[in-house]
Amino acid sequence: MxxxxxxxxxxxxxxxxxxxxxxxxxxxxxxxxxxxxxxxxxxxxxDFAQSFATGQVVWAINKGWHKAKFIAMETDKYPGDHSFPVPVYKVHYLRFGKRYDEWMFGDSIVLVGPENDTKAAAKNEAFVKTT
Missing domain, CATH: 2.60.40 (Immunoglobulin-like)
Incomplete structure (x- = not known):
């Protein structure tokens, strides 16, 4: 180095x-x-950077895992170090209005698929039990 x-x-x-x-x-x-x-x-x-196609359905976390559609990607300043740009992703939650669209870091989004569907369902069930 x-x-x-x-x-x-x-x-x-x-x-x-x-x-x-x-x-x-x-x-x-x-x-x-x-x-x-x-x-x-x-x-x-x-860990922050992921690749999604516009319109692709993903799991996004916001008080539990919800299905969302990937809309856009931009870079933003990392909250702890503003000199460190990281990608942020805009998602639209399915069955919710456009006003609930939000930007999030890549570590809050995973692809929809059999393995992640099972994990999301289990985590959502555990979340419901704790609230």
Missing amino acids: TEVECSAAANGDLSTMITSSKVDANSSERTVKIRVMEDDTNMRLE
Whole structure:
């Protein structure tokens, strides 16, 4: 590694950091951004970035998992480090009005499919039991 940068979160009471590592230019590896969280969980930029086709049905989390349609993707500033752009995704919740459309990070969206359908149903059931 030739360069490592760390920047603390904007809010002083948070111990979240963004680490950017640049590797040798001759290497096939690329710059990797990692979010270091309070519980020592690392999230890479790839954890935020996902590929969806416009109109594709996805699961989006908002007080439980709901089916939604992917509308658009843009980049926005990461809440803890405004110099770190991350992708945000606009979704339209199925069976809800347009006013409920919202922008969210990629870690709040998963593709609809048999495995994720089962997980979403189980998590929704657990959520209902706790409320």
